[in-house]
């Protein structure tokens with residue numbers, strides 16, 4: 001039997017090239033080597049307020065986008081988290097073995113809670129639900145961007161603690177980062193991770209941006225006071241543009257160095273914009289075709305949920321038995 005892969009993405013904002021290069025491209029690439037489950041994590045999204053109508057629409061659109069980037073429903077399962085109640089059931093059981101201190105140490109929790117006036121319990125519990133997502137399916141491999149490494153480590157700690165308290169129940173998952181592009185930075189602020197939730201026209205390139213907008217955003221990207229690419233003195237903005245180019249083109253380090261050394265920033269930006277536009281064009285075309293097919297997305301989501309719900313339920317049953325909870329015999 002093939003090992004299982006699991007990963008998730010929140011239906012918030014608009015998916016961008018950071019999501020694509022850090023995670024989604026890898027999802028499509030490794031799906032044939034594993035039994036893959038990819039999940040639109042709407043229960044994670046509501047840890048911060050979401051407009052209900054918008055959320056509903058974003059779930060559909062994100063599913064369409066995941067199919068457009070190449071998730072193959074004949075091979076992989078594409079599901080919405082809230083369609084499978086087992087995620088929440090297991091999350092509660094895991095909550096009960098997780099020390100609050102572990103959760104308070106999470107970088108993402110610290111950043112998100114600092115930005116809120118009142119901190120919803122969901123923001124603190126966020127990584128426990130993520131651990132439940134992963135452990136429900138005995139996933140060995142979790143392809144994510146660099147910002148999620150800490151959460152996967154925590155998943156291992158929670159699994160280990162559960163196993164030592166209640167006996168071997170969960171498989172230990174491992175993070176899978178892309179070799180290039182695990183952390184794409186904002187075009188306007190290269191010190192900050194490119195993020196869906198940052199509103200700002202020059203921050204992120206959305207996967208659905210038209211070519212002229214992509215070019216405009218890249219041409220305006222923050223660089224530094226050098227005139228041309230100098231690999232001995234790379235500022236964060238230029239380094240980020242080179243990473244974006246390399247991740248899309250899949251060129252080797254040596255080829256990137258040779259090609260870009262001494263190139264003026266204007267020309268560098270033009271070439272970066274070209275490589276993004278060329279990669280996104282077929283994705284956007286497929287996206288529109290998929291969204292034009294009235295029931296296709298809904299069918300994929302339903303079939304996938306039907307296929308994997310028994311796996312999730314079996315794990316919940318196993319965890320319940322391990323903990324001594326009631327299970328009808």
Ligand code: ATP
Nearest residue numbers: 010018019022023144145182183184194195196197
């Ligand atoms: P938000 O800003 O709303 O938290 P996000 O852009 O971080 O959203 P997520 O849905 O949280 O997006 O992440 C989906 C996947 O994309 C995760 O695997 C995450 O690690 C990856 N990812 C997100 N941002 C980046 C980035 N800037 N570079 C590389 N990978 C990223």
Ligand code: LTN
Nearest residue numbers: 006007008009010041130133134
């Ligand atoms: N927290 C992740 C999304 C996510 C996830 C998961 C990723 C939820 N559950 C399980 C991998 C495995 C994020 O990208 N913000």
